Amino acid sequence: MRKPFIAANWKMNKTAEETEEFINSFLPLVKDVSGADILLAPPYTSLGVAARLLKSSHVILAAQNVFYEEKGAYTGEISPAMLKSAGCSCVIIGHSERRQYFSETDTIVNRKIKTARKNGLDVILCIGESLQEREANKTFDVLDRQLAGSLADLPLDRITVAYEPIWAIGTGKTATKEQANEAHAHIRQWMRKHKEGADAVRIQYGGSVTPDNIESLMTQPEVDGALVGGASLKPDSFAKIVTGAIKN
Numbered sequence: 001m002r003k004p005f006i007a008a009n010w011k012m013n014k015t016a017e018e019t020e021e022f023i024n025s026f027l028p029l030v031k032d033v034s035g036a037d038i039l040l041a042p043p044y045t046s047l048g049v050a051a052r053l054l055k056s057s058h059v060i061l062a063a064q065n066v067f068y069e070e071k072g073a074y075t076g077e078i079s080p081a082m083l084k085s086a087g088c089s090c091v092i093i094g095h096s097e098r099r100q101y102f103s104e105t106d107t108i109v110n111r112k113i114k115t116a117r118k119n120g121l122d123v124i125l126c127i128g129e130s131l132q133e134r135e136a137n138k139t140f141d142v143l144d145r146q147l148a149g150s151l152a153d154l155p156l157d158r159i160t161v162a163y164e165p166i167w168a169i170g171t172g173k174t175a176t177k178e179q180a181n182e183a184h185a186h187i188r189q190w191m192r193k194h195k196e197g198a199d200a201v202r203i204q205y206g207g208s209v210t211p212d213n214i215e216s217l218m219t220q221p222e223v224d225g226a227l228v229g230g231a232s233l234k235p236d237s238f239a240k241i242v243t244g245a246i247k248n
Contacts, residue, residue, distance in 0.1 A: 002200070003036065003037055003202075003224075004036040004224060004245045005039070005202045005204060005225035006039070006225050006226055006228065006242045006245050007039035007124060007204065007225070007226070008040045008228050008232030008233075008238055009064060009206075009227055009228065009229050009232065010040070010043060010046075010233060011043075011229060012043060013043070013233055014042055014043065015045070015046070016046045016049045019042050023049075023050060023053040023054065025235040026235035027053075029235060029236065029239035033243065033246070035246035037225075039059065039061075039124075040054070040059055040061060041063060041092055044064075044086075047063065047086040047087060047088065048086060048087070051088075060089055061088050061089065062089070062124070063083045063090075063091045065078070065091070065092065065112075066078060066079070066091045066112055066116050067112070068108065068111035070119070080120075084121065088121065090121060091116050092124045093112045093124065094106075094109040094112075094126045094127065094146075095126045105149075106146055107149060109149070110151070110152050113150065113151070113159070114153075114154065117159075122158045124162050124204070125151070125159055125160070125161050126162045126227070127150065127161065127162070127163060128142075128166050128169075129143065129166065130167060134165065139183065143163075143187055147191070148194070151194075151195070155196065155197070156197045156200070161187055161201060161203045161204070162206050162227040163184055163203060163205055164206035165179075165183070168207025168208050169206065169208070173208060174217075177220050180205045180217055180223055181221065181222045184203045184220070184223055184224075187203055188203065188222060202224035202225055203222060203223070204224060204227045205217055205223050205226050205227070206227035206228070208229075209227075209229075209241065210241070211231065211240035214226060214241045215245075218245050226241065
């Protein structure tokens with residue numbers, strides 16, 4: 001059985017001071033949790049304080065993005081070595097907002113994953129369809145294309161896949177538990193067909209996850225956790241999601 005994996009993606013929220021306040025409030029709420037892996041992905045400027053506060057805890061520290069080159073004249077970018085030095089062991093790659101606002105393609109995502117893995121970082125790979133694509137019955141085609149491009153020439157070890165239907169991110173709309181499980185099952189079937197070790201890969205659901213819907217989502221056999229946005233910005237809310245994920 002795959003261990004639940006609950007990750008917080010804070011996006012462009014929280015200063016270093018706010019990060020310290022969150023972690024000091026959050027850790028006591030989950031100190032006895034052993035039935036799930038927990039991850040925080042604060043903005044770059046908060047990684048230092050987060051690493052210090054999480055050092056003696058069981059909470060994983062991740063970054064929200066990484067560049068595909070290891071060093072050089074790339075003003076404003078962050079390398080895998082920099083993330084590791086800052087205390088990260090994981091990085092989120094390919095989030096729909098990166099694809100939408102910063103024109104990241106599957107080829108770019110693939111390059112980022114390769115560089116991250118080469119430098120010893122675990123990866124959460126984000127994929128998902130738009131509302132227009134779902135309504136046109138192209139969901140599976142989109143997922144297949146994103147998986148093939150993003151995972152080209154890559155093994156599955158130390159990679160988590162996050163299924164995030166774009167139409168459900170930050171909209172308050174959530175895929176039904178059946179829709180989520182159907183997409184996750186398709187993703188796993190693709191991995192079984194094309195890669196080794198597919199059954200060990202955890203597939204998270206992302207898209208307006210809250211304390212109210214996490215238990216329902218986690219009843220589904222192919223839903224192994226959640227990548228949480230807005231509901232992860234408050235310690236008590238995110239803690240309830242973590243504990244709700246392990247009741248099933």
